[in-house]
Amino acid sequence: MGTAQQEERAAFARQLMAVGEFTVRRIEQQTDEHNFWCVDGWEVIAAEIGAELGISRKRASSQMGYGQSLIERLPKLGDVFLAGLVGFRVIAAAIFRTDLITDAEVLAKIDEQLARKAPSWNKLSRERVTELVDWMVIEFDPEAVRVAKQRELDRHIEVRPGQNGMAEIWGEVRGPDAAAFDAKLNELAATVCPQDPRTTTQRRTDALTPLAAGAATMPCTCGSPDCPAATNDAPANPVVINVIAEAATIDGRSDTPGYLPGYGAIPAATVQEMTKHASLRPVPVPKDLVAEPNYRPSAALARFIRCRDFTCRWPGCDQPAQSCDIDHTVPYPHGPTHPSGNKLYCRIHHLFKTFHAGPLGWIECQLPDGTITWTSPSGRTYTTTPTGAQFFPQLAVPTGTLALPNSPPSGPNRDLAMPKRKRTRAQDRARRVEYERTVNRARYEADPPPF
Structure with missing residues (x-):
């Protein structure tokens, strides 16, 4: 078992380091102007990694950060990680607890110590690993020790899917x-x-x-x-909440569960109870859907697309339909408003498609059953099928083949329409690090050793 565990660690380390190397290489190719875009270079890299690994943009971004840190900040720790000698839990703690160190020499000394000592920490609790890393940091750079935030700043409410049609609500409030x-x-x-x-x-x-x-x-x-x-x-x-169910479930002829987007299946009995006080809106059947003249889909067509797709259609993205925009595969009016040419994208991936798709970028193709195939600039292809159709197969019936033209080339001023950031990610990080170090410095000076 120990050998298998080491191999598993090494395999994940190779993936994480590959993500990091890809990230570092792509960042070097980017221009300063794009770093102020809402969908900046980091988001572009996350979209490509998410598509390749089939993971969400947040998870891709997280792996990018870890991989980049091991390559640029803690390379010796990265080497023992690649050897399978250290588990990811220890790696994550080491990266986070050393994030405020700005002196390259100090970071190199701590990296060397971590590479030597971390392999013996795999069976320790997260709290103990944190204490050990902090012990190293405070020896060389007391201002870089991460302190707990004020508890009030961590207030939160979480709502998550449960089992058997239930959900969990928990959090911490005033x-x-x-x-x-x-x-x-x-x-x-x-x-x-x-x-x-x-x-x-x-x-x-x-x-x-x-x-x-x-x-x-x-x-x-x-x-x-x-x-x-x-x-x-x-x-x-x-x-207003939306529950999708078959007519037979609603009128009691079937025990097929309904579906609550973002939470999953709910029992037929619950669906039937809800319908006593709910407004029922039929979802059109595919054969009744036709091209529409306007840019914005009708309520019926929008309902069909959201029920068919369930989530953002970018590979690996699971943003629910209610958080997504309806996108034209071929920009309107070159492409019609039609179920075979429309699908869902979350706002980030909608912007990504708008500003990074086209003859020189990503190319997408939509089939009549809602299947989407993306081809990256490097020639790799990624395919997604409508999630809703997996629960309700009748929604996967082809809605008609369209003779879609190629997407027109981008206009010369398209970049001007991209929403902008006030500061780049790098600037935000630098401000955060400096702020935390300043707070630590004041605390340290007010209560110097011995404490």
């Missing part, structure tokens, strides 16, 4: 906000009649939807026609 939230759940849970069959805990959970909609009461489920809470007001500002 105490007064938590108290207000807790009290409001109790208040809403108490607006039903005493015969409601749910427990208090269940009612508090079910109160989330009316709370989000700004309602003062919540529906009672006792089922009695004489229920005193039967007149509970409907939310004044209902929250």
Whole structure:
């Protein structure tokens, strides 16, 4: 097992270092002007790596950062990583905890120590590895020790898919906000009649939807026609969510689950319960869809495209449909508004396609069933199929073959339309490092050793 583990570490190290080498090489080829673009050189590299490895742009960007750091900042640690002697958990901690070091000589000394000592840290906890790296850093460069942020700055709420149609909500918030939230759940849970069959805990959970909609009461489920809470007001500002389901599921003829974008399958019984208070909008069948005259798709066509694709169509990207734009494969009006020529891209990949696709860049081809094939400038091809059609095969029926022309060449002023950054990534990083070092310096001077 130990040998297999070492081989696994070495294999991932080779991938990470290859990503880093690719990143460094591409960065050297970029111009300063492009670094101010919203979709800058880093995003372009992340798009290509994400397509090659089939991973999201955030994960690709993360691997780029780790690989670049091992090549440019901690090369000796990178060597032992390549040998499979150090696990990625240790590597990630070492890179993060040394990120504020700006002196090349100091960094080289710590790199040498890390390469020598890190192989013995694989079985240690993350906290212990952090302490050991910080011990090295504080010896050579006390201003570079990363300190914990104020807890308040780390406040957050997370909503993630669960199992069997459920989801998980967790986070960390200010105490007064938590108290207000807790009290409001109790208040809403108490607006039903005493015969409601749910427990208090269940009612508090079910109160989330009316709370989000700004309602003062919540529906009672006792089922009695004489229920005193039967007149509970409907939310004044209902929250809109989209659930995709077959007609047979909605009317109770099938147990096929529905699909909640971003969260996954939900039981048929839940779908049927939701339809009692929901607006139903039919998704057009492929044979009924035709070319439309306007740039913006009709509501029906947009609904079909979002249900067919489910997510951004860039290889490896899983941004849900509600966060995506509808893109023309061949720019309108050269290409029609039609399901065989439209698909979803998240905003970043939409900008990427707009400014980096064409005769000298990436080339895309869309088939009548929604399949997309990208060809990179280096000639590599990547194909994605509509995710929604994998859950609802009827959406994969070809919608007609289009005689699409090639995308027209870009105009001379296209670059002017790219949204710009105020600062480049490198400038942002330099500002952050200097800020953290300044804070550390003040703290260190106020409480010098011995502490």
